[in-house]
Amino acid sequence: MIQGKIIKFHRELQGLKQTDLGKDICSKTHISKIERGLTEVSKDTIEVLAKKLGIDMQAEIETYLRLDLLLKEWHESIISKLHTKAKSLKKQLEDIVFLQIPDFYRSNTLILARYYLLIGEGTYAESLIKEIDSWENMTPYDTNMLLHIKGEFFLIYQKDYHKAISYLKNINPTYYNNPEYFYHLAAAHHNIDSRVLAYYYANKALDFFTKTHNFTRIIETEMLMLIQIEQDENFDNTKSGYPRLIEMADSLGFDDQKARLLHNFAYQQCRNGCYDKAFENYSQVLKILEPTNSQYLLSLEGYLNTSTKLGLLSQTELLLIAKEGYSLAKKLKDTMCQHYFQLHIFKIQNHMEKYYHFLATKIYPSFKMMGNGLATETYEFKLLDYYMEKGEVELANKFALSIVEKYRKNNELV
Structure with missing residues (x-):
């Protein structure tokens, strides 16, 4: 009974004992049964108890029922990578005290960990993972969602791709109805140069994103599949699928996706020795993104690399860019990019x-x-x-x- 859970929550919130709440209304034993939903209780009794607690029971019930839908909507916005909506829903949820009820606390904590992964707050996500690891009697859904969170964490922040795969491949889809994790499996396999499995899992993720009309993730997944195809030495670069996806991202106003597509297209052009075209695409990325974006760092490194190969800038200018990149990477705690820019510094200085x-x-x-x-x-x-x-x-x-x-x-x- 929802009313019982609401009564128990507000009684404990106000520091009242069951005896205190039931005084002149009903016994402590009856209050206990009401809170646990073990007895039928009249509407009048509920109203008297609500009045004593100073709450509007009908409004509380509506908030309670709405909370489950809000949590679901918040998770869906994270899956769709809708940053503004996810941030707005998080703010709405923070004002609802029922999040402390066990029914909602665990769901909220799991989704919050995914939110921190979305916005690049890996440290906060890691602290929540440690807390969740200590939980007992987790539901099958929560257990599998934790596997997804750990897989995503090791993929994005630890860059331990084998460990990411070890978590993600143990997810049981019978209990976890979020096939988005196939995308993270594909990304992890891509990073260990396992192209067949990367394409296989990306295709499974694409099917899910297509069915849910998730255009942001459709573009992202098609890009991952393109990488697997176009890395083949026999691929005809004139038939690249990047221009089509770049145009699609541009028409939909997806700047982040457009930037990533331009970056990956530039990388592919570099592999084929088309440094002038790669330089143009890297330059476009730097105009789209802010320097605080991790993608900006990667494209700055590509811009520096192609500038060097084309001889477009002086040694002084190249060194200035390399040092700027190193400083930004250090600020963003991106060890990989720090290493890359340090290599450039050594090379430029001969x-x-x-x-x-x-x-x-x-x-x-x-x-x-x-x-x-x-x-x-x-x-x-x-x-x-x-x-x-x-x-x-x-x-x-x-x-x-x-x-x-x-x-x-x-x-x-x-």
């Missing part, structure tokens, strides 16, 4: 020994630990060539062995 030492001792181990397959492989070849050229065979062999093991085939030949 400190190549420092460059390769930093690459071998900081960047390469970091990417290998995270499971970032593409970056790890790229730097293995780079370091192999460097140490071979220097005649440091032992160090060269270290990276050669890693490459050989990766491509070794179990051929049962005589």
Whole structure:
């Protein structure tokens, strides 16, 4: 009985004992049964108890019923990445005292963790994850939602892609009706260069986003699928799907998605040696985003890289951009981008020994630990060539062995 839960909540909120509330109305035992929904109770008794607590029971019931819908709407806005709506709903919810009732507290805490992941507050999300981990008797839904939250946390903030996958793949869709997690599985597999599984899970996520008419996430997921297709060495770059998606994002006013598409298109153009076109796309991203955006940092690094290759800027100008990027990365606590900009600084200053030492001792181990397959492989070849050229065979062999093991085939030949 909702009335009983409401009475118990306001009694405890006001610091009243059951005996105090029931005085001149009914016994302590009867109050206990009312609060637990174990007895029928007259409308008159409920009204007398509500009056003693100083509440409007009908208004309280409406708020109680509305709260469940608000929490659901808040979660859906987070899934759709509607930042403004999610922020507005969070503010509405904060004014509702019923969030402290056990019925709602756990749901609110789980969704709040997802909200912090959405807005880039990884530290707050981590503290909530620790709290949720201590809960006992969790429902199957809550247990699976926690797996999703942990997977997303390790994917985005820890960049531990294997650990992210270990959480996400254990989600049971029978109890957790949010196929959005397939997108995070796809992103994690993409980062370890597992293109087939990345495409497979992205396709499952796309089906969900299409059915729910979630255009923001449709664009995001199609972009992830494009990356898997267009990284193929035999792909014809003139048939790229990026221009279509960029036009779609532009027409819908999705600036963040447009920026990410331009960035990824630029990266693909770099891989194909089209540095001039890549430079133009990176430049567009920097005009769209604020420097506080993590995507801005990645595109600034791409802009610096293509500027260097095209010889568009002086050494002084390049060094200024590299130092700006390093400072921004440090401010945003983005270790990966700090490493990239530090590499640029060494390279621009022609400190190549420092460059390769930093690459071998900081960047390469970091990417290998995270499971970032593409970056790890790229730097293995780079370091192999460097140490071979220097005649440091032992160090060269270290990276050669890693490459050989990766491509070794179990051929049962005589």
